[in-house]
């Protein structure tokens with residue numbers, strides 16, 4: 001019990017430290033996401049926003065799925081990617097839409113979990129700023145246990161505005177899944193095979 005507490009506390013400290021001292025620019029993040037296409041065919045993004053990451057992953061992954069709750073942002077993305085059959089845009093709360101996306105996957109995927117309230121002209125589901133625990137529960141139940149799950153904005157996981165702390169998130173992950181977890185560069189990574197991330 002004490003050991004676990006120390007581990008959880010270390011996760012929280014690491015997260016704070018990394019978000020303060022390591023910060024990737026949006027293009028650096030997208031380059032890193034694109035690099036995983038060497039080992040995965042499917043890319044699933046929650047929180048489309050302006051579609052910049054979706055666009056950067058198109059033609060890199062064989063299939064790209066993205067979901068956005070804000071109607072206008074969704075409509076713009078759907079229009080932008082119309083005609084590109086390998087990109088599928090979904091509208092709605094990712095907590096509710098993700099099961100439909102996961103059911104369509106034909107193998108392990110890279111998940112980029114980035115759906116969260118981000119200020120004016122973005123959306124959220126009711127009063128909940130992040131659907132992260134529901135998203136993870138869906139992914140953990142999926143047939144494949146070999147996904148690579150990347151959660152952006154680790155610095156926000158401090159137990160406020162419906163975000164769990166990093167320690168609570170780790171507890172959730174280890175009690176509901178076989179995934180390991182690390183935090184680096186403001187990104188939380190859940191993985192099975194260290195060779196694949």
Ligand SMILES: C[S@@+](CC[C@H](N)C(=O)[O-])C[C@H]1O[C@@H](n2cnc3c(N)ncnc32)[C@H](O)[C@@H]1O
Nearest residue numbers: 047049053069093094114115116117122123124
């Ligand atoms: C940080 S932005 C996403 C940035 C984008 N992934 C990128 O890499 O450029 C977060 C987006 O998540 C959306 N969002 C918030 N809650 C959501 C939910 N429950 N389901 C789907 N999208 C959500 C917001 O409307 C916002 O557009």
